[in-house]
Amino acid sequence: MTKRVKIGALIGNGGRLNAIWEGTRQADSLAELATVITFKKNSPGAQWARTQNIPTYTVRWPEFRDAGKQRADYDLYIAELLKYCGVELVAIAGWGLMLTKEFLNEFPNRIINVHPALLSDSLEASIRTHSGVSIPVFRGNHALELALAAGVETTGCTVHYVTEEMDCGPVILRREVAIRGGDTLETLADRVHQAEDAILPQAINIACARILDDKNQSGALG
Ligand SMILES: Nc1nc2c(c(=O)[nH]1)N[C@@H](CN(C=O)c1ccc(C(=O)N[C@@H](CCC(=O)O)C(=O)O)cc1)CN2
Numbered sequence: 001m002t003k004r005v006k007i008g009a010l011i012g013n014g015g016r017l018n019a020i021w022e023g024t025r026q027a028d029s030l031a032e033l034a035t036v037i038t039f040k041k042n043s044p045g046a047q048w049a050r051t052q053n054i055p056t057y058t059v060r061w062p063e064f065r066d067a068g069k070q071r072a073d074y075d076l077y078i079a080e081l082l083k084y085c086g087v088e089l090v091a092i093a094g095w096g097l098m099l100t101k102e103f104l105n106e107f108p109n110r111i112i113n114v115h116p117a118l119l120s121d122s123l124e125a126s127i128r129t130h131s132g133v134s135i136p137v138f139r140g141n142h143a144l145e146l147a148l149a150a151g152v153e154t155t156g157c158t159v160h161y162v163t164e165e166m167d168c169g170p171v172i173l174r175r176e177v178a179i180r181g182g183d184t185l186e187t188l189a190d191r192v193h194q195a196e197d198a199i200l201p202q203a204i205n206i207a208c209a210r211i212l213d214d215k216n217q218s219g220a221l222g
């Protein structure tokens with residue numbers, strides 16, 4: 001059996017953690033959840049992960065900041081934890097902090113993020129939906145609110161590789177979600193999160209397959 005790729009999940013509250021976990025429990029999964037790290041106090045996802053005996057850490061940026069540390073110091077501490085757990089792919093979901101280039105350099109082309117909007121593969125400000133309509137690309141921490149406020153009929157979710165620029169990295173998978181009349185932030189978020197839970201495990205497998213291919217080609221798998 002192919003040795004699975006160890007993944008580390010960087011989360012906030014952990015709304016996508018169950019999908020990540022269930023994905024790794026599928027027979028065809030190429031991933032093994034090696035650790036969970038949250039930046040938030042009292043993260044329900046982190047509390048759940050501890051009940052599953054998954055190595056879980058709460059690492060608080062304000063504690064580093066108040067100790068006079070830089071964000072890069074914070075990120076490199078997290079990178080050390082991930083490497084200690086043997087992580088080769090970092091999956092971020094709800095990680096509410098920009099990752100520094102120092103962190104990105106520790107995991108080149110091996111960090112993916114799930115985002116609650118349709119992202120383009122670059123810095124473009126707009127994207128065409130399947131129906132050919134051009135809509136703005138909603139990046140950042142408030143994408144669902146922006147889509148609702150913009151009055152677009154379609155939004156969606158994306159899993160992409162993380163680069164230094166915010167939400168601009170190469171796209172792995174995207175899925176459209178219709179915005180319905182009367183939608184509230186909660187009703188829209190529910191549907192977008194369901195779509196995220198569908199594509200995130202698939203995207204993790206795609207990223208893991210690429211890692212295993214790279215290792216095969218370099219002879220690293222023996
Ligand atoms: N280098 C990258 N880091 C991150 C990316 C990325 O594409 N490249 N994606 C984000 C996820 N994210 C939205 O998708 C996001 C998270 C956080 C922020 C942000 O501005 N954070 C501020 C703190 C804001 C606050 O305290 O409320 C910060 O980092 O100081 C923007 C977008 C994850 N990281």
Ligand SMILES: NCC(=O)N[C@@H]1O[C@H](COP(=O)([O-])[O-])[C@@H](O)[C@H]1O
Pocket residue numbers: 011012013014015016093094095114115116140141142143193196
């Ligand atoms: N800009 C990134 C972003 O908005 N990510 C969003 O955070 C959610 C998980 O948060 P949680 O871990 O706090 O539940 C994800 O479902 C994703 O839509």
